[in-house]
Amino acid sequence: MSEKKDDLRLSRRDFLKLTGGTVAVGGAALSGWGLTELIVDEGPVKSWHKSVCRYCGTGCGVMLGMNKDKLVRVRGDQEAHNKGVICIKGSMLDKVMKSPERLKTPKIKKNGKFVEASWDEAMSLMTKKFKEAMAESGPTSVGFYGSGQLLIEESYTANKLFKAGLGSNNVDGNPRLCMASAAVGYTQTFGKDEPPGAYVDIDHAETFFLIGSNAYECHPPLWERIMLRKKADKNVKIIVVDPRKTKTAEHADIYVPVLPGKDMLLINSMCCVIAELDLMDMDFVQKHVNFNDGKNKMSLEEYKEFLKDYRPEKVADELGITPRLIREVAYQFAASKATMSLWTMGINQRVQGVFLNNTLNSLHLITGQICRPGATPLSLTGQSNACGGVRDTGSLAHLLPNGRLIAKEQHRREMEKLWKVPEGTIAPKPGRHALAMFDGMVTGDVKAALIMCTNPAQSLPNNRYYREGMEKAFLVVSEIFADTETAKYADILLPAALYIEKEGVYGQTERRYQLIEKLREPVGEARSDFDILVDFANRMGKGDLISYKTSAECWDEYRTISKASKYNFYGITRERLKKERGIQWPCPTVDHPGTVRRYIPGDPFVPQGKDVYFYGKPDGKAVVFARPYKAGKEDVSAERPLFLTTGRVISQWHTGTMTFRVPELKHSAGPGRFVFHPQDAGLHDLKKGDKIEVDSSRGKMQGIVDVSEHETPGVVFAAFYDAKFMVNNVVSDDHDPISKEPDYKVTAISVRKLS
Ligand SMILES: Nc1nc2c(c(=O)[nH]1)N[C@H]1C(S)=C(S)[C@@H](COP(=O)(O)OP(=O)(O)OC[C@H]3O[C@@H](n4cnc5c(=O)[nH]c(N)nc54)[C@H](O)[C@@H]3O)O[C@H]1N2
Numbered sequence: 122m123s124e125k126k127d128d129l130r131l132s133r134r135d136f137l138k139l140t141g142g143t144v145a146v147g148g149a150a151l152s153g154w155g156l157t158e159l160i161v162d163e164g165p166v167k168s169w170h171k172s173v174c175r176y177c178g179t180g181c182g183v184m185l186g187m188n189k190d191k192l193v194r195v196r197g198d199q200e201a202h203n204k205g206v207i208c209i210k211g212s213m214l215d216k217v218m219k220s221p222e223r224l225k226t227p228k229i230k231k232n233g234k235f236v237e238a239s240w241d242e243a244m245s246l247m248t249k250k251f252k253e254a255m256a257e258s259g260p261t262s263v264g265f266y267g268s269g270q271l272l273i274e275e276s277y278t279a280n281k282l283f284k285a286g287l288g289s290n291n292v293d294g295n296p297r298l299c300m301a302s303a304a305v306g307y308t309q310t311f312g313k314d315e316p317p318g319a320y321v322d323i324d325h326a327e328t329f330f331l332i333g334s335n336a337y338e339c340h341p342p343l344w345e346r347i348m349l350r351k352k353a354d355k356n357v358k359i360i361v362v363d364p365r366k367t368k369t370a371e372h373a374d375i376y377v378p379v380l381p382g383k384d385m386l387l388i389n390s391m392c393c394v395i396a397e398l399d400l401m402d403m404d405f406v407q408k409h410v411n412f413n414d415g416k417n418k419m420s421l422e423e424y425k426e427f428l429k430d431y432r433p434e435k436v437a438d439e440l441g442i443t444p445r446l447i448r449e450v451a452y453q454f455a456a457s458k459a460t461m462s463l464w465t466m467g468i469n470q471r472v473q474g475v476f477l478n479n480t481l482n483s484l485h486l487i488t489g490q491i492c493r494p495g496a497t498p499l500s501l502t503g504q505s506n507a508c509g510g511v512r513d514t515g516s517l518a519h520l521l522p523n524g525r526l527i528a529k530e531q532h533r534r535e536m537e538k539l540w541k542v543p544e545g546t547i548a549p550k551p552g553r554h555a556l557a558m559f560d561g562m563v564t565g566d567v568k569a570a571l572i573m574c575t576n577p578a579q580s581l582p583n584n585r586y587y588r589e590g591m592e593k594a595f596l597v598v599s600e601i602f603a604d605t606e607t608a609k610y611a612d613i614l615l616p617a618a619l620y621i622e623k624e625g626v627y628g629q630t631e632r633r634y635q636l637i638e639k640l641r642e643p644v645g646e647a648r649s650d651f652d653i654l655v656d657f658a659n660r661m662g663k664g665d666l667i668s669y670k671t672s673a674e675c676w677d678e679y680r681t682i683s684k685a686s687k688y689n690f691y692g693i694t695r696e697r698l699k700k701e702r703g704i705q706w707p708c709p710t711v712d713h714p715g716t717v718r719r720y721i722p723g724d725p726f727v728p729q730g731k732d733v734y735f736y737g738k739p740d741g742k743a744v745v746f747a748r749p750y751k752a753g754k755e756d757v758s759a760e761r762p763l764f765l766t767t768g769r770v771i772s773q774w775h776t777g778t779m780t781f782r783v784p785e786l787k788h789s790a791g792p793g794r795f796v797f798h799p800q801d802a803g804l805h806d807l808k809k810g811d812k813i814e815v816d817s818s819r820g821k822m823q824g825i826v827d828v829s830e831h832e833t834p835g836v837v838f839a840a841f842y843d844a845k846f847m848v849n850n851v852v853s854d855d856h857d858p859i860s861k862e863p864d865y866k867v868t869a870i871s872v873r874k875l876s
Pocket residue numbers: 177178299332333334335336338339340362363364365367379380381382383384464465466467468502503504766767768769770771772773774775866867
């Protein structure tokens with residue numbers, strides 16, 4: 122149980138010993154998993170190229186060391202926002218690229234077995250099947266399930282092709298499992314998606330409020346930046362709200378160990394304390410805020426009345442903490458010179474995900490902890506391109522580009538004009554969100570789908586159910602490996618180009634768009650997802666609609682379209698992206714420097730003379746919502762006395778298709794397993810290595826036990842990177858009714874020891 126023996130918590134030093142490499146940590150004294158370079162001798166570097174890491178939403182700038190067409194070194198880019206700091210996943214990207222197991226040719230399933238096929242055969246069959254489905258059952262019988270790891274040009278093209286070309290709004294993707302609650306939360310509060318602030322606010326904050334984020338393992342360079350800030354100023358305080366005592370939580374000045382699924386009680390209680398102690402910023406509130414009960418405007422007095430149900434003494438027991446702790450956190454949040462909130466899946470992946478996002482934004486609005494350096498609500502993004510690629514391009518079932526909604530006629534008309542298609546082309550009914558898309562396959566309503574750059578057979582909750590659908594529907598899967606769980610269900614497998622085998626733009630957390638340039642040819646016959654989509658469009662007779670041929674031409678089209686919106690990034694040209702370390706939108710003209718903070722002077726959409734203006738709302742005021750707490754269906758009981766919560770570990774990326782293949786990263790993580798607090802292990806007579814059966818409302822599965830003091834009594838943790846340990850078989854698919862984002866964080870379970 123000591124830290125050393127606990128694989129999940131392997132230290133950076135142990136890890137480096139494992140790789141046999143040396144590590145450069147640069148000038149900065151890095152204290153977590155950050156590093157600037159992992160040097161494993163793979164031959165000399167002939168040329169260095171600026172790029173962006175392909176994995177996570179931190180969006181680290183990297184320098185890629187190439188030896189002809191071989192990637193031999195990855196180094197953090199000193200000139201980028203991450204100031205040279207990266208993490209171990211990014212530093213080992215070259216190993217994934219050159220894996221001998223890469224998928225190199227198209228394959229078609231015949232009598233249950235994959236046989237190699239030519240591109241023409243594969244694409245012809247795909248076209249035939251899509252046309253058949255549409256002819257028999259209409260356009261909504263086909264769909265596209267994409268990814269926050271596709272390039273902007275790829276998601277934009279798929280979205281345009283399906284919604285304006287094929288007449289199907291069934292365009293969704295894994296950001297639904299990840300960012301949907303944050304996107305809806307921002308939109309409801311400010312009238313526009315994407316954060317008001319930026320990473321640079323970390324350098325100015327005095328209080329960090331991390332809730333439902335394990336930044337130490339999931340956003341290591343940002344965590345290092347927080348630690349640097351703390352070193353620079355002794356007044357800096359870190360508050361961490363998390364049921365598990367993660368490495369992030371261990372570094373907290375104030376650790377708030379709430380029980381899973383109860384955060385609404387905490388945030389409302391903090392608002393209540395702030396109101397009672399007159400810690401509201403009344404000047405800010407009067408000028409810039411409206412109150413709303415979800416249906417109608419309400420007065421400040423009515424809002425305060427609503428909060429009275431959440432007095433610390435009333436909610437503390439249910440939260441599993443003391444009233445005093447709630448008061449302490451509320452005071453620190455409001456009274457600090459500048460408070461920055463950072464949150465990720467512990468908040469988004471919840472049945473009250475949207476409400477939680479609303480109320481986090483509200484905390485900032487009522488205290489005036491917003492629109493100043495260091496004071497801002499910053500939702501951390503999961504994937505490298507969930508923001509730019511999927512949220513901004515509107516590649517979700519209910520959206521159209523740049524913040525437009527399918528359900529709004531005016532927005533459809535605008536997009537039809539911009540895309541030069543006849544009025545009425547875009548269907549008025551939103552399409553199927555992720556779970557509904559796969560549910561539609563189960564019921565037979567969705568007959569053919571293209572799945573790109575995502576592995577839903579492993580990542581969807583209540584997985585066995587949705588796999589039934591994958592079995593039934595005609596699936597085309599574009600992948601870099603043939604052995605993923607989803608690839609098994611494919612009828613056609615298309616080999617995809619990876620990372621620097623293609624070019625395009627990524628947009629991450631702080632509205633920053635960055636370019637990945639092509640540095641080598643794809644392996645075998647692999648093609649970029651962009652090329653696959655353009656080819657498919659042509660074969661479907663939509664060559665006029667998708668008339669651009671290159672990623673750069675697509676970018677120019679999209680950039681021009683953005684002019685008609687408050688996401689305007691017309692000034693972010695390909696030429697600028699080649700030179701600059703990313704640019705933050707809005708950026709209306711080529712000589713505009715980009716916008717670091719929105720809704721204040723410097724943002725091109727803020728009218729002259731206004732110090733703060735929330736232009737997403739008709740009256741320029743943001744909305745503080747009174748959102749009641751509601752208990753989820755998944756709660757502990759005598760029958761299922763433990764909470765299962767799922768998430769990530771530093772060395773593994775999601776379903777492990779890439780990182781579990783790299784021996785050093787695989788060894789570092791170890792096999793997938795259920796991790797118990799020693800107290801629960803004792804109660805259930807379990808020790809490390811025991812085999813158990815876990816039972817939830819969605820089914821049963823077997824797995825091995827691990828024990829760690831970093832877990833919390835009553836809560837069992839599991840990560841989802843190991844396909845042989847399919848934890849999503851038992852994770853509930855209950856989801857937020859508004860964002861439709863599943864709650865991967867709270868499932869009630871019972872455990873039984875197997876002899
Ligand atoms: N190493 C690594 N980094 C990654 C990724 C990866 O796969 N591996 N993936 C990227 C992606 S796509 C994402 S979405 C992000 C995710 O980044 P994070 O959200 O930071 O990671 P998770 O492990 O999913 O969950 C975060 C924390 O939520 C806590 N939590 C669980 N239930 C509750 C609750 O009820 N309340 C609160 N307050 N907290 C709760 C968990 O204990 C956990 O520590 O990471 C990104 N970065």
